[in-house]
Amino acid sequence: MDIQPILAALRRHKAGTILIALQIALTLAIVCNALFIIHQRLSRMNEPSGVDEANIFVIQNLWGEQYSTQEALERIQEDLAALRQVPGVQDVTPSNQYPFKGGGWDNLITLKPDQRTETTDASYFAGDEHFLGALGEKLIAGRDFRPDEVQSRGLREKMNPSVAIVSKPLADKLYPHGDALGKSFYAMTSAPVTIVGIVDVLQRSDVGTWSVPYAGESMVVPIRMAMPWGGYYIVRTKPGQLTAAMRAAPKALYAENRMRMIDSKDGVLSFAEVRHRAFERDRGMAILMSIICAVLLAITAAGIVGLTSFWVGQRRRQIGVRRALGATHRDILSYFMTENLLISLAGVALGVLLTFGLNLWLVTRFTLSVLPLTYVLGGIVILLLLGQGAVFAPALRASRVPPIEATRPA
């Protein structure tokens, strides 16, 4: 196909050509970045938590009174005993937080006690010897806490756990050679904390963007926290008994002691609900970007159809002349297809620049990561195919213009 005449014709339709190319360029820029945002958000939403999600629920229990540490500890023991009596409950642990809670407790981690800047930051879980069992966590190295290791502490009481179980990402960050077990670190403590166990995955409590550099880095210390105002109970049920146990658990707690507050709306949450709430922003973003991408591609395609149809209508006489001079249906069809391909190529060339420009701006303003090339290549393919698809119907109509048109006045 000779592209010389096509270029010559396009020169006579500068404005239309530029507008289509511009539209393709802008569409490429937005679609690539939107797809990238969608992918990032979806992969965040689908990260495994490390816990037995199908069978876990969490109770936020607030005391009606402000208890001393000793009183609170006694109440917690009574509550745990009551919860263990609930039919279907497999295990239960008190904790200061749980994965994907949003916000929560984190400690700066150093390798030496006098280190000025931290090595990393870890989500700080306080749990007893039932913690791993109640969450359904699996040790990949080392051991669980022994009951005699578990200390009871009130808020702001001196906490100096001698041992900890850490998540694999934290172990690898501290000891990249895979020999973390038995080694120690400092977590805003005066004495070293020895790693006695490593679990594969234990997601952090916070889900904010600030903690992205510390993704998956968590530690568990053998401490039964007695907060003056209350705390969380993480309950694991036998398979299939989650709903029944979730209904029965608060009743059992109230029956045991009425001086407590369990919010009717947020007090008892299944882990599915926890996950749902944690990623509301991400899900919303993914949905919005998907809608915008879909509508955008549709509008761009419609724009190409509209403008090409107009050109076809305008050039009926010329097409007739070409047909009269011996051009086949196929020649006319391929003329318009090639014309669109040329415009699209110019559009995506400009679009690639815009795409990276937009990405650069998002990176600096919103700390998004740099767009991988695959997205741009994917976007180019999508837009070229879209252009060819959109132009096909008007081009087909053009190829059906009879040679007789050559004799009619314009």
Added chain:
Amino acid sequence: MFAYYLQLGLRSLKRNPVLTALMVMAIAFGVAASMITWSVFRVVSGNPIPWKSSQLYNVQVDDRGPQYDDPPNEPPEALNYTDAVALMQAHKAPHQTLLYDIGPSVLPQNPNDLPITAYGYATSADFFTMFDVPFQYGSPWTNADDDAHASVAVISNELNKRLFGGANSVGRDVTLAMHTYRIVGVTNHWDPKPRYYDAYDGMEFYPDPPQVFIVFNRAIDLRVGMTGRNNCGGPPMHFSSDEEWLHRECAWIPFWAALPTQADAQQYKTFLVAYAAEQQRAGRFHWAPNVRLRNVTEWMAYKKVVPSESRISLFVSIGFFIICLVNTIGLLLAKFMRRSSEIGVRRALGATRREVYAQFLMEAAAVGLAGGVLGLLLTVAGMQGVGLLFEPDVARLAHIDVSLLVTTLVVAVLTTVVAAFYPTWRAAQVQPAWQLKSN
């Protein structure tokens, strides 16, 4: 003439229904996407107290040294107990207040009912005047109550309804976290969004208004639990009791000063620097004074109160709208140029360029108006689903009002007319003689 052009425009639009529908839909989708994201953006970025946002200042003092500043050179975002109390006592601003989050239990009047949690603040008397809290019954407590560590409380009208059925409860007692307080005031509904005065604790979009307020000094005496953010991110520190924690350099108390004029603010800043220098001389700080004074708008910008999701969605939607407009330019161009011969006839019969402009811009305005009306419907429909797109605390703030509806229509019409400038200009350039001849 106007009506005639409009009629011409409508007739021409009817001639190419598909092309017209395409333009109208592009504009409608573009404007609806922009308006839905804008409706969220305007509430999250709004000024919660426009009449005095430049007179209320958040105070920051570096109490842990430059090596722990995060971000660099920035002092912690709240004060520790020692500095907060010292600045209160210095009393260098006409009004000043400090606060921390509390969530005490409230015992019901009827002993058979269960206790409930009431979130609120331990603060000082000036809080209510500085932040313009409206009162339904009674009044704020006084500075004398602050000094006397008085067991008094202000409750919200929501809590008043729950506890006292909405009756005037001033003078009655309420039991918070097992301690008795005398109610001195009941607020009217008061819930500025974003909750700028407690952005430190991430409460910007907390769904419910604060329910209780008690005297800071009394709350400290009774060790009423702090439910907000506690940041001890300085040098590693260890404490074995609440008492010890209280006197360490942990940031947990937002501190505000009301400074009516720029000169007052300047003076207060000088005072803060002097205070920090004094601490340095006393050997408590081992670094040069590093203080900040930010008014409400500066503070909200610094705290990045507007969620980045909201910003990105707004920008992407506007980008989307621009593409829709580019699309419209192309389609209008095609439409107008198709009528070159008609324009030629009109021009030959004596129509001026101006009249051609008027006619075609009217036609574009008609497209814009149709797009705006459809966009309005899409916006209203989309607002029902805004809960899917943004987190619930933020989504519930977005609402449709007259200004949003008017903006939608005006934006649709104006942008379409602007987009039509180039195609119209091209149409007006048509040479009558050439057109007539080629026919």
